Amino acid sequence: MSRINLNDLDPSFKHRVAEQPGGQGIKACFACKACTAACPITAVDARYDPRKIIRMALLGMTEEILHSDFIWLCSSCYGCQEVCPQNVSFTEVMFAIKNLAAAEACVPPGLTGQRLLLKAHGRLYEISDFENEKREKMGLPRIKEHPEDYDALLG
Amino acid sequence: MIVAKQKSFSEVQEMVRGFSRVLVAGCGTCVAVCLAGGAKEAEILATELSLAATAQKRDFSARAATVERQCDREFLQLFADQVEQADAVISLACGAGIQFMAQVYPDTPVFPGVDTSFIGVAEGVGVWTERCKSCNQCYLGITGGICPVTMCAKSLLNGPCGGPKNGKCETDPDRDCAWVQIIDRLGRQSRLDILTRVLPPRKNDLDTQPWKIVRQDYQKRFSFD
């Protein structure tokens, strides 16, 4: 990997992340490494490493982070933020970072599909008559969809 | 001050082998000051000898006694009773004291408990250095108060030998070269011109090695003419 020149990085990135809901804590990190030790994803895929991601964000390696595939690997298990002694809600910070990536349209395709589903049905799974009949057979109440509300909310 | 150092215990033990009543005689002046033969050392040596004898189940006793100076007959006479009861004496005085002790008590074997080392000074706690060879022809007046006879490994009188390195003696890199120091000192005092005078060779004949000094003025007390 080529040498990183700090003069070329983007010191404002950390402040931008901190402005996102949930991203506030990012700058408090003092790199104790407990988060990585608690991360189940790191254990199976070395590309994902909480303290490295937070380091890259703090250093301002904006492009490398937002265009990466690894930020989407967070399973949002909250393990990292439970162990953090500095109250960095890292799971929320990851959402904040992913939101920034999404704003730049760097999103895995599956996720945008879910958004469309919600707009269309107000649910991840369409409720067809077939579903409701199956439910009725088991003595369960029918379910309604409210796509208009979700469509309105999601614009 | 005369500086001496204690002989090893085994050497002392060996000397008095075969004697069973030993007096350990301390001297309260030079050897006390250089922590080799004062009252405490005398007592310690006596106790050590007794302990060793006890361990070997020998009939033995050692006593310690200390006087102001063993180089004076008056003080030595204070030992009379103790020497009477002893069959040998270990003197912790300098070589002079030991000999005088032996002379005053000619019937009793007197052994040295210390090795007399030199005439020197106390540099600090437990550190003594030699300053004088008692050569009887003192040059200190022209060598800035530093004795080349004592301090120079070759006792040179006319400047360094050519071997000193960084101000140290060629025989021992820890030892200051006397002549470098002499030149330094005289330089500080702006008296270097003194050294332009060449000193004649040191006299080494019988005239300069007096074994006796007699002050005629005191001797005259006894003459009535």
Place this chain on the structure above:
Amino acid sequence: METDALIVGAGVAGLWSAWELALHGATATIVEAAPYPGGHVARFCCKATGRCQKCGACLLEDVLRKVRGSDRITTLLGSTVLEASDTDRGFDLTLLCRPPRIFPDRCDGCGACTDVCPVPGALVQSPFDRRMVLDQQRCLRFQGGECRACEEACTRGAVNLDMPAQKIPVSASAVVLAAGFRPFDPLEKPRLGYGRVPGVVTAAELDELIRTDKWFPGAGASRTRSVAFIQCVGSRDAKIGRNYCSRVCCGYALRLARLLRSRYPDIEPTMFYMDIQSFERDFEARLGEAAREARLIRSMPAEIRTGSDGRPEVVYEGMDEKRVAEPYDMVVLSVGISPGQSLGNLCSTFGIDLNSDGFLGPDGEAVTTSQDGLFVAGAVQAPRSIEDSVSHAIKAAAAADRYLRRMANREKQ
């Protein structure tokens, strides 16, 4: 009863302030809740490894010797301050003095009482002379129960639970609060396995075991070789409101590690840390030595759990592997210094506030408080090492002495 200075706490700071005040000619009364003096330090062992490691624990015995020899100092053990009000001459206080329930001259330290006592820690051996002492703040009988097991078990008639506690009014011109600290309770961090995972102890527990000669590495396959020290347990942790460094634990752990190794050279210590906080004069040299003897790993473990072989396992981020679960024979938690338990009471009794870290008195190093004539000394005010507590106590005594002189002058006029 009248005294120039009332000192709350007979730990190393309280004792030292009393002694310094006595040197100034003042009289001092020390009030200590525990049944023996010395506070936490009384349970610390000497960490010397053939040479002194400068832990400072011996300073307690030094000052106790002095305090015992001083006729200007009165020490009331088993006693607490019930009420205090300030007057124009100082403070009027009411003390609750609980007489010692075990007569030291009859007790031979046989331990029969401890064997029958239902409350752990209520009857303990004095750290100074092996005799037993009763902590009335734990004893069932003095907490509203009816137990007399120890009295009945003692064959020498050394226990007497019936002497009445007394309320004693005291007027004091100055008060020095030296109530000490509370070690962080590692149960507040359940992921570190304390109390659950076998082989996990606090540094202070290990310390006391060594002091009382009860710690041995064992033999054979179960011999303790690998020992992990976990730093910053309850320190530098904003999540639990401890946004401060406890200052002493790095040095404490390094000393313990070196002590263990000096006694049992096959012990291999590992230290998990963030930044090593020690800066005594010759520290860098000693850190170098310590680093050769202990493995230093800059990583905070996420969890300590019971491994498959029953040993404690430390889960941390390693250098190459991301998530390492490493088994150790023993895991030592370097628990931090927390504000003392009784601080809330002291605050309301004396009308002062906690500082920003939750300790008593002002921030920083000052020994004065918002109340005239009220001083703080030692770890009651901030985390402090033994040595620092002593120098802080000397300063507190200095300030109190100045105050006492001012009061005396005013009275003269």
Place this chain on the structure above:
Amino acid sequence: MEALLYLGCTVPVRNLNYEVSARLTAERLGITFRDHEDFGCCGYPLKSLDVRDTLAIAARNLAIAEREGLEICALCNACAGTLAEAAHVLDHHPELKEEVNLRLAPLGLKYEGPVRVRHYMRVLWEEVGVEAIQRAVTRPLNGVLVAPHYGCHYLKPSELTKGFDSPDVPKTLSGLIAATGAQVADYSSLKECCGGGVLGVSEDVANALAAIKLADVAGTGAHALVLVCPFCNVMYEGQQKKIAKAIGLDRKVPVVYYPQVLGLALGLSSEELGFKLNRVKPSELLNIVEG
């Protein structure tokens, strides 16, 4: 007690066994579930794209509950977590609440808060209690050995679960299982994440996570893995075949929902509890209980 039952997206379509057993057991234990037809998705799936969208959607559901004056009881860990977290965030950040309410206004909804959101297990633990469950048990599940799986959002973030359970030393699900008379299997990867959160991004990573627990639980010889979340179910039941093949697991791990286990202990039949919908059949377990 009475609560609005929040089904979320997956349960009412894919996990009818969970829903039916939850409703039946609740009824037996004196919990009244009310349905609300306006509930939709909790908002969790959009959190990666825009946290504000998630808050708005969650707030919609919360506002509905608020209007009804009832708390929400959710069956899914993610729904319970997302709704509870949204309520927590909105209650603590007035500026976000204001923003969200602007978006809700056109729908005729407003969130004032607070609204309480609890997982069904939490309701069981806190409202019914282990002792009452024990008393209600008519058919103790003696001889049954099951492994609990809590799931991440059940225990974390602890700001939301404080006072209920500990993410470090979880105990409630084990306690609830023990109340049925079944034995709780102890295994080392108890707190491991199922991986469901990354399934949409990387199936490999998700499966690798789920595999850890499946292998572990298989090793304990438990009769079933007990879940309380449809997300976890996707991994442990839905992906089990693939994972088993990939890691060479020769033993199937039956997967059941806690209310199914509880239902059995309360005397309900496996048929009533929807066991026929369990894809990895807990035949051994059912054999022990129903013979």
Place this chain on the structure above:
Amino acid sequence: MKTPVEQPIPLGGAAPPEERNLRKVLVLGGDRVGLELAERLAAEGFEVVLLGQAQNGSGTGGVTFVPHGRLSEVRGFLGGFDVTLSAQNGRIRERIGHIIAAAPAEVAPKFSAYGLSRTDGALALSEFPEWIARSDPSTSRDGKWFHAAFLCGLEAGSHPAVFSRVLDAVEQLGQLQNVQTYVFTRHLKVAGADLERRYRESRERGTLYFKFDEQGCAFEQTPEGVKMVFSDPLLGREMELSPNLLVVDEDLLPPASLEPLLRAIPASPAGSPFLQPESTRFCGVETAKAGIYAVGPSRGVFAPDLIVGDVEAVVAALRKPLSEPAPWTGLSAPEVDPEKCTMCLTCVRICPHGAMGFRDRALADPFSCVRCGICAAECPMKAIVLLGGVEGNETKAQVDRDLARVSAPGKIVAFLCSRSATDALESAGIASDHLSVVKVPCAGTVSTSHILTALREGARGVLVAGCFKGNCASVYGTALASERVAEITRVLGSAGIDPARVQYAPVASNTPGTLARAVRELEESLV
């Protein structure tokens, strides 16, 4: 014999003063601390000579300023120091009651440690306040970020006092727009009042920290500026930074003016620049010599708030009424028998506390002496005795008296230091029928002849139990005692006696096991 290193002879020098002036104080100052101390003392009625203070005070009476003055020699004792000062207008001799070293720390920028030299873009930490007063990094470069790097204990450990000053600077820069600050360090020392909180706040404002372990940072300095090349310990990737401003930290060192005082305190360890011995027993402002006090940097304390506390403590120390120390030993100061004293000056030179002087014979200053008894043990003429004893008017030396009372035959005679082993004995519960105990004030009290006497009287073994090395309150009492034991065991060996019969054991007052083990090991070696 090799030429020995020259050792300064401690300047107990003169005889203890007959009259003491405790109201006159010499303060070695040089900054605000010295001035404040002088004024505090003057306000309490002391007559103060303030040395080295260039600026004039606020005009408080009672302070004599000796600007640019230097201490050149100290002799004497508490209440009667004969002090020689070199001042601008020649040498001044003064009789002084107390001497306080309150000079500021030497501040040494660490440019050379990093291979850097000072330039406009590379400053020392102390220069930062002046730099920031005349620079405005945030507006000078139109929207581009200004990068400011601080070094803080990068090559070795730092000190909280240094980090606190780095934080001061970082906090100032943190107020500005478009300034990115970096701190390069090794172990960040946050163990000081408020430092952890300020550390966190600095991160919140955007400061980035690089904490190196073994690997460091390379500096390339050109006329254009400094380029730093390093591997980020957290990302493990090569990085470079060309800071617009590089601020180099500084070492805090003790004041250089202490030499004459160091010579006046025999217990100053060779080569140590500090006035207090390393021993943990010295934790206030007092040094090993009565009447000489060390404030802040002179005793190794650099944190500003701690120095303020030192000032308070030293003022109080001077207020204390004069009292003979160590009443709990029950001993009075050493008496020197004029008949026996041969004026060898061993006691004057060996006393760690500089408590011995001489006139027509050696004399102890009772206010400087701590009753350790090292002088008596070392006197070659057995001329010194420590008088007294707990029971009152004893007329014999305490140890000799106790030794005469113990029953030695068949027992282990244990000489126990009052600072350590005596306490340990109380809590150890050692069966006392094994031991004949002689309590001594310090292990250094036990002379060779005491040990030999015990053996002669039939002791099976002799244990000298004192403090650990580095812990002795008389600094080297321990070392002297163990050396004496070593010498005796050498002699015993050549005398055919089991050398294991005499042992020195370091023992801790608070860890009774250390004594129990020592006794057990000695007994086992005797079997």
